[in-house]
Amino acid sequence: MIPKKAKSINWFTNARFGMFIHWGLYAIPARGEWVRSQERISNEDYEIYFREFNPTNYDPKKWAQLAKYAGMKYAVMTAKHHDGFCLFDSKLTDYKSTNTPVKKDLIKDYLDAFRKENLRVGLYYSLLDWHHDEYPAYNDPYHPMRGNELFRNKEYDFSKYVDYMHSQVRELTTNYGKLDIMWFDFSYDDKTGDAWGASELVKMVRSNQPEILINSRLGGNLKSIDPEVYAGDFATPEQMIPAEGVFDELGNPVPWEACITMNDHWGYCAIDKDFKSAKQIIRLLVECVSKDGNLLLNVGPNAKGEIPEESVEVLLQIGKWMNKNSDSIYDCGSSELPKPEWGRYTKNGKKLYAHIFERSLGPIVLKGLKGKINKARLLSDLSEIKVTDYWHNNLDDQDSAFLDVQWAGLPDEIDTVIELELK
Secondary structure, eight states: OOOSSOSOOHHHHHHOEEEEEOOSGGGTTTBOTTHHHHTTOOHHHHHHHHHHOOOTTOOHHHHHHHHHHTTOOEEEEEEEOTTOOBSSOOTTOSOBGGGSTTOSOHHHHHHHHHHHTTOEEEEEEESOOSSOTTSOOTTOSSOTTTTOGGGTTOOOOHHHHHHHHHHHHHHHHHSSSOOSEEEEEOOBTTBSGGGGTHHHHHHHHHHHOTTOEEBSTTSSOTTSSSOOTTSOSBBOOBSSOOSSOOBOTTSOBOOEEEEEOSSSOSSOBTTOOOOOOHHHHHHHHHHHHHTTEEEEEEEOOOTTSOOOHHHHHHHHHHHHHHHHHGGGTTTOBOOSSOOOTTEEEEEETTEEEEEESOOOSSOEEETTOTTOEEEEEETTTTEEEEEESOOTTOOSOTTOEEEEOOOSSOSOSSOEEEEEEEO
C-alpha cells in the first residue's frame, strides 16, 4: 500500500529555512518568469532564448556554499517552469538545457553540488506547459496564446500532455538519486486533482521515492481529517505568512512553508531592485518558526548563471545572524504563550527563545513566566541576563517575570535573542 503521506517530515519541520531557485530561459529577457504569458510571446519568438542560453558562470557549488552559509538546510530548484523548458536531460523532449549552447544537465549539477554540502534537495516541476502542443491555449487564463484567433479551433488531446508530464516526473524521481522534496506548481480552475492524474502521479512518486515530501499544489484539501492521496505533506502559502499558522479540521497543526521572493519577482528581473533587507527576512523567518512554519526564500539567477549581488549580500548578512542565533530557529516551533508586544517567541523543549525586535524603558516583561525561568542568556554570546519576579512600582503584571537588561538600545537591532531555560 502506498501511503498518503511521507513516512517522516521531521527533518523538514526541524530545518525551517530553505532556498528556492527559479531559473530558466526567462533569465535572458530578464523581465521575470511570467514574461511569456504577460507579453503573449509565441513559441517561435521565444525560441531565440533557447538558441542562445549559455550560462557560462553557472557554478552550483557556489550556490550551495552560499545557501549553507546563510543557514539554509535545503533547496528546491526549477526542473521545469511554465514555459516548458527543462533544465534536466529529459528523453521525452528536445526542449532542454542539453540542447542549448550550455550543453549540460543543469539539474544533475545542482543536485550533486547541494548534496556535497549536506543540504537536502528538492525539485520544482510546473504542471503547466506553454510549449507542449497538447496543452490547451485559447481558453486558458494563463497561456501566452490565450484569446489568439490562430488557436481558437486548434484541437488538443490533454491526456497526451498528462502522460508526458507523468513520464517526466518519473524520469526525475528515478534518474537522479534520492530526492527530499517534489514541489508541484500549480492547480487552477478545472485543472486540479485528478485532471492531472494526481492520484496515480503521487502513487508513482512515492513508489519511486518512499521518503519524499510532496507539497500541496496538486489540489485536494490538506486540512481535511481524511485528505486526498494527492493533498500533499505540507501547505505552501505564497508571498504571505498565515495569521496563526495552518491547522486541520480538528485544530491540529499542519506543516507549512511560506515561499517568499527577495525582491518582487521569482525569476531574474534586471530592473527590479526592490530587495528586502536582511532584517526584514530574518524577522519573516522568525515569524514562520513562531507559527510552526518554514521559510523558503527565493533567488533568481541571471542569464550568466549568477545569483544577483543584492541577493548574495543579504544572504551573507542573514548567515552572520544565523551563525550566532540559529539555535532559536532549528528544531524550534511555537510556544503556548501569546505573541509578546516586543517581538516573538520560538521554543525547543525547555528552551524558550525571546526574539526582541523593539523595547521601551525599563525591563523586558515576560508575561505568564513568573517563577518559571531557571536562567536567561543572550544567545549570541551566552552572557548572563538577570531575571526577577518582581519589579518595583509595577501593579499590572502579577504573573510576569522581568529581564533586568542594562542596554540603552538593543545589542542586535535586527533581532536580539534571549535564551530562557524553563523550569
